[in-house]
Amino acid sequence: MKELRRNMRVVGTLVVVLFVGLAAWFAMTVFTQGSIWASDVRNSRLRSTNSLRGDILDRDGNLLATTAEDGTRQYTHNAIARRALSQTVGDIAGMSGTGVETFYSATLLDISTSLVDRLSELFNSKDHVGSSIQISVDGPLQAYIASEFPVDEKTGAFYRGAVCVTNYRTGEILAMVSMPNYDPYDLANRTVTQVEDTAYLNRCLQGLYTPGSVFKIITLASAITNDESVVDQTFSCSGEWTYEGGHIVCAGGTSHGTVNLKTAFKRSCNVTFGKLAYQLGLERLRQTAEQFGFNENFKFGDFMVYNSAFPTEISSMNGLVWAGIGQGEVLVTPLHMAMIAGAIANGGTMMKPWLIEKITNSLGAATTTAAPTAYRRVLSESVAGKIAEYMYETVQSGTATRAAIKGYTVGGKTGSAEVSDDKTVETNAWFTGFIYDDAHPYAISVVIEGGGAGARMPSELAAKALKKAIEYVG
Amino acid sequence: MPKNKVDRMKKALMRSNTKLLLSAVMAFQVLAMLLIAFQKETMNPQALVLAVALPLVTWLTTRLMGRVWPVDRAILIMVLFLCSVGIITLSDIAKSDVTPRTQSLYALGGILVMFAGAAFIRFWRQWKKTTPLLMGLCILALASPFAPVIGIYKFGARNWVGVGPITVQPSEFMKPVLILCLASGFSNRPRFARCLPTIAFAAMCCGVLLAEKDLGAVLLYFLTTVAMYYVATSNAFISLAGLGMGAGAAVIAYRALPYVQDRVAIWQNPWSDPQESGYQLIQSLIAIGSGGLFGMGLGMGMPRDIPLYYSDFIFASITEEFGLIFAIGLLAVYVLIIMRGLIVAFNARTSFHSLAAFGLVIMLGLQTMLIAGGNTKLLPLSGVTLPLICSGGSSLVSTFFSMGLLLGLSSMNAEDEARDIETLELKEEGVF
Numbered sequence: 001m002k003e004l005r006r007n008m009r010v011v012g013t014l015v016v017v018l019f020v021g022l023a024a025w026f027a028m029t030v031f032t033q034g035s036i037w038a039s040d041v042r043n044s045r046l047r048s049t050n051s052l053r054g055d056i057l058d059r060d061g062n063l064l065a066t067t068a069e070d071g072t073r074q075y076t077h078n079a080i081a082r083r084a085l086s087q088t089v090g091d092i093a094g095m096s097g098t099g100v101e102t103f104y105s106a107t108l109l110d111i112s113t114s115l116v117d118r119l120s121e122l123f124n125s126k127d128h129v130g131s132s133i134q135i136s137v138d139g140p141l142q143a144y145i146a147s148e149f150p151v152d153e154k155t156g157a158f159y160r161g162a163v164c165v166t167n168y169r170t171g172e173i174l175a176m177v178s179m180p181n182y183d184p185y186d187l188a189n190r191t192v193t194q195v196e197d198t199a200y201l202n203r204c205l206q207g208l209y210t211p212g213s214v215f216k217i218i219t220l221a222s223a224i225t226n227d228e229s230v231v232d233q234t235f236s237c238s239g240e241w242t243y244e245g246g247h248i249v250c251a252g253g254t255s256h257g258t259v260n261l262k263t264a265f266k267r268s269c270n271v272t273f274g275k276l277a278y279q280l281g282l283e284r285l286r287q288t289a290e291q292f293g294f295n296e297n298f299k300f301g302d303f304m305v306y307n308s309a310f311p312t313e314i315s316s317m318n319g320l321v322w323a324g325i326g327q328g329e330v331l332v333t334p335l336h337m338a339m340i341a342g343a344i345a346n347g348g349t350m351m352k353p354w355l356i357e358k359i360t361n362s363l364g365a366a367t368t369t370a371a372p373t374a375y376r377r378v379l380s381e382s383v384a385g386k387i388a389e390y391m392y393e394t395v396q397s398g399t400a401t402r403a404a405i406k407g408y409t410v411g412g413k414t415g416s417a418e419v420s421d422d423k424t425v426e427t428n429a430w431f432t433g434f435i436y437d438d439a440h441p442y443a444i445s446v447v448i449e450g451g452g453a454g455a456r457m458p459s460e461l462a463a464k465a466l467k468k469a470i471e472y473v474g
Numbered sequence: 475m476p477k478n479k480v481d482r483m484k485k486a487l488m489r490s491n492t493k494l495l496l497s498a499v500m501a502f503q504v505l506a507m508l509l510i511a512f513q514k515e516t517m518n519p520q521a522l523v524l525a526v527a528l529p530l531v532t533w534l535t536t537r538l539m540g541r542v543w544p545v546d547r548a549i550l551i552m553v554l555f556l557c558s559v560g561i562i563t564l565s566d567i568a569k570s571d572v573t574p575r576t577q578s579l580y581a582l583g584g585i586l587v588m589f590a591g592a593a594f595i596r597f598w599r600q601w602k603k604t605t606p607l608l609m610g611l612c613i614l615a616l617a618s619p620f621a622p623v624i625g626i627y628k629f630g631a632r633n634w635v636g637v638g639p640i641t642v643q644p645s646e647f648m649k650p651v652l653i654l655c656l657a658s659g660f661s662n663r664p665r666f667a668r669c670l671p672t673i674a675f676a677a678m679c680c681g682v683l684l685a686e687k688d689l690g691a692v693l694l695y696f697l698t699t700v701a702m703y704y705v706a707t708s709n710a711f712i713s714l715a716g717l718g719m720g721a722g723a724a725v726i727a728y729r730a731l732p733y734v735q736d737r738v739a740i741w742q743n744p745w746s747d748p749q750e751s752g753y754q755l756i757q758s759l760i761a762i763g764s765g766g767l768f769g770m771g772l773g774m775g776m777p778r779d780i781p782l783y784y785s786d787f788i789f790a791s792i793t794e795e796f797g798l799i800f801a802i803g804l805l806a807v808y809v810l811i812i813m814r815g816l817i818v819a820f821n822a823r824t825s826f827h828s829l830a831a832f833g834l835v836i837m838l839g840l841q842t843m844l845i846a847g848g849n850t851k852l853l854p855l856s857g858v859t860l861p862l863i864c865s866g867g868s869s870l871v872s873t874f875f876s877m878g879l880l881l882g883l884s885s886m887n888a889e890d891e892a893r894d895i896e897t898l899e900l901k902e903e904g905v906f
C-alpha cells in the first residue's frame with residue numbers, strides 16, 4: 001500500500017503539473033495571439049459590434065484613420081498620402097489583409113474590454129470606442145516616396161514595385177510603399193471603383209521577388225565567413241564562364257578582366273560570384289542564407305510577411321551557380337532585403353522588424369508599447385564591417401553611384417533580376433542599402449518591376465527617399 | 475461509547491467547512507440564470523425556473539447525500555458546480571430552450587445515478603468474483619454499435635447505439651466499468667503474469683473502440699490503463715514499454731488512417747484550409763481571442779459561429795463568454811476535484827478501492843486536458859467531451875456515476891477512520 005501511495009503521488013503530481021502547463025500555455029497564447037485571432041476576417045463579431053473604431057496615427061501623431069462624428073471612417077485628406085498609405089493602414093472592407101485596419105481590427109474595436117472600462121463607459125454613458133494604434137511609419141515620408149516613384153514612359157503610369165525603409169538599430173518600419181495602390185474611399189462606392197490589379201497587395205510584405213545581384217551580399221558573407229583569405233583572392237572574368245552543365249555571363253557581356261573580390265562586388269561581376277558559389281557548395285551557401293532568415297517561417301507579430309526561399313536541394317551545378325547570383329529558385333520580400341542590408345550596417349545583428357509603436361485604450365492608457373528586440377546575430381562584426389565597406393565602395397565608385405548622398409556615408413548594392421528565361425521581359429531593378437550614421441541609421445530596399453538596370457532608377461529613388469527620411473524622421 | 479459521539483466524529487472527519495463553498499456556488503447559479511432570464515426584451519421563463527431549480531437541487535443534493543453517507547462534500551459541490559456551468563452556458567448560447575432543458579433533465583437523472591454509484595461501491599464486496607462477468611459485459615457493450623438495427627454511425631465514428639429516439643454512447647458508460655475492472659485486476663500488487671488477462675481485456679476494449687473510429691476514447695482508455703498498471707505494480711519498465719507501443723500504434727494509425735492525418739494537419743495549420751477542414755478550429759480560436767481576459771460577457775458573445783459550440787467546443791464557448799480568467803478557474807476546479815480524489819485514493823483501506831479512486835480521477839483529468847488542449851490548439855482535436863459541462867446525456871450521466879463511485883469511496887474512508895478512533899478510545903478506556 002505504501003508503494004501504491006507513492007506511485008499515486010507521482011502520477012497525480014504529474015497530472016496536476018500538466019494542468020498547470022496547459023493553463024500557462026493557454027494564457028500565453030491568448031496574450032500573444034488573441035487579438036490576431038480575433039481580428040480574423042472570418043470573425044463575425046467584428047461586423048456586428050456597435051463599438052467605434054479607434055484612431056490610427058503615424059509616428060509623429062498625424063491622423064491616418066479616424067472615426068468621424070457620424071460614424072464613418074475617415075482617412076488622410078491628401079489623396080496622394082491616402083493612396084500611398086493604403087496597404088499599410090488598410091481599409092474597413094478588409095481588402096488589404098495585412099493592413100492595420102484588418103490585422104488589428106479586434107484591437108481597434110476592443111470587442112473585449114476590461115470590466116473597469118465597461119463600468120466607466122456605463123457611468124459616463126459614452127459610446128464604446130476601441131483602442132488607438134500608433135504605427136512606426138512616417139506618413140509624409142511614405143507619401144513622398146510614392147509620389148517620386150518613377151513613371152513608365154511607355155504607358156505613362158507608375159511602375160509597379162516597392163520601397164521599404166527601416167531603422168536598422170531599432171527595427172522600426174519607417175515606410176512601406178507598394179505600387180500600385182488604391183484609395184480606401186473608392187471601396188465604399190464600389191460601382192465606380194476601378195482598382196488596379198494587385199493594388200491590395202502590400203508588396204513589401206507579400207511580394208516575393210527574385211533578388212538577382214542584391215543576393216551577392218549573402219554569397220559574399222558566406223565566402224568571407226567560411227574563408228577570410230578570399231578577400232585577397234583574384235578572379236579572372238572574360239565576361240562569360242562555361243562550366244560543367246551550364247554557362248553564365250556578366251550583364252551586357254562586359255569583361256571585368258582580373259579582379260579582386262571588392263572590385264568584383266562593386267561592379268557586380270556574375271562570373272566571380274558564380275565561381276564563389278561553386279567553391280562554397282550548396283550546403284555552406286544555404287547555411288548562410290538560412291542564418292539571414294531564408295526558408296524561415298517569419299512570425300514577427302505586427303504583420304504578416306511571406307517567407308523568403310533558398311533552394312534546399314538542386315539537381316545540377318547550374319542551379320548552385322545561379323543561386324549564388326540570386327537567380328533561379330531564390331525569392332525574397334523587399335522587407336527582408338531591407339532587414340539584410342540593415343543587419344550589415346548594424347554590425348551583424350538583425351533587428352526584429354515592427355510596425356506597432358503604441359496601443360492606447362479609450363481611457364488614454366497605453367496598453368502596449370513596443371521596444372526594440374534583436375532578431376538574431378547573422379554575422380560576426382568584422383565580416384559585417386567588411387561587407388559594409390564593399391557596399392560603401394559600390395556607392396562611391398561601383399554600380400550604385402547614383403545612390404550617393406552628399407555629406408553621408410551610404411552603402412548599397414544594385415541588382416537586375418531576370419524574370420524570364422529568354423530575356424523577353426525587362427529585368428526587375430533592385431537597390432538595397434543603408435546610411436551609416438548614428439543619428440540616421442536607415443536601411444532601404446527598392447524594387448521596380450521591369451525597371452531595367454538597378455544602377456539607374458532604384459538607386460536614384462533610394463537616394464531621394466533616404467534624404468527625405470533624414471529630413472522628416474530626424 | 476455513545477452512538478452520537480461516533481456520529482459527531484464522522485462529521486468532524488469530513489473536515490472541510492463547505493458552507494461557504496455551497497453558498498458561493500448557489501449565488502453564482504442564481505445570478506447567472508437571472509441574468510439570462512432578463513437579458514432580452516422578453517423574459518425567458520425557463521431560465522427563471524432554472525434560477526430557482528439549480529440552487530435548490532444543489533442544496534438538496536448536498537444535504538441529502540451528506541445525511542446518508544459521510545461523503546466528501548467539497549467534491550460533491552464542485553461536481554454540481556461544473557454541471558451547472560454547463561446548463562448556464564447552454565441556456566445562454568443554445569439556439570432553443572430544448573437543449574438546456576434536456577441537459578437539466580439529464581443532470582437530474584445523473585444525480586440519481588450518482589447516488590446509485592455511491593451505494594453500489596459501498597455494497598459491492600464480491601469484486602474478485604464478479605470482475606470477469608463485468609469484463610465480458612463491458613466488451614459486449616462496447617461492440618454493440620456494430621450490432622444490426624441498434625448501431626448508429628455519427629460524426630465519422632460508429633460509436634452510438636439507439637432504439638427509436640433514445641440513443642446512447644456505450645464508450646461513455648463503460649468508462650467507470652473499465653476502471654472498476656482494472657482496479658480489481660490490478661489489486662494486491664500482482665505479478666506481470668497475473669495482470670495479463672486484465673491487460674488483454676483493456677487491449678480488446680481499445681481494439682473495439684479503434685474499429686469504431688472513436689479515437690478520443692481509445693486514447694483515454696489506453697492512458698488510464700497504463701497509469702493504473704504503473705501505480706499498482708511499480709513496474710516502470712513495462713509501463714514505459716506500453717507507452718512506447720502506444721506511440722508506435724499512433725504512428726501506424728497516422729500512416730494508415732487518412733482521417734488521423736487530417737486531424738493532425740488541421741491542428742498544425744488550420745489556416746491552410748480555413749473554409750473547410752480548418753473552419754472549426756479557426757472559429758474556436760477566433761472565439762477565444764474575442765473573449766480575451768474578461769470575456770464578452772454572458773449573452774454578449776457569438777459562440778454559435780463555432781460548429782459544435784455546445785459539445786466539442788464548449789470550452790471555447792465558455793472562454794468567449796466568461797473570459798480567459800474564468801476558463802482557467804474552471805480548469806482549477808477540475809484540478810481541485812482531482813486532488814481531493816487523490817486524497818480519497820490515499821486514504822482507502824484496500825488496494826482495490828485505492829486504485830478505483832485513482833483511476834476515476836486520472837481519467838477525469840486526462841479527458842479534461844485532451845478536450846481543453848484540443849480547443850486551444852495545444853493538441854489535435856480528439857472528440858472527447860468536457861466532463862460534466864459538455865452537452866449530451868451519455869457523458870453527463872456516466873461522469874455522474876463515476877463521481878458517485880468516488881464519493882462512495884470517500885464515505886467509506888471517513889467511516890473507517892471514525893471506527894479507528896473509536897477503537898483507539900475504547901482501548902484507552904481499558905475495554906480491551
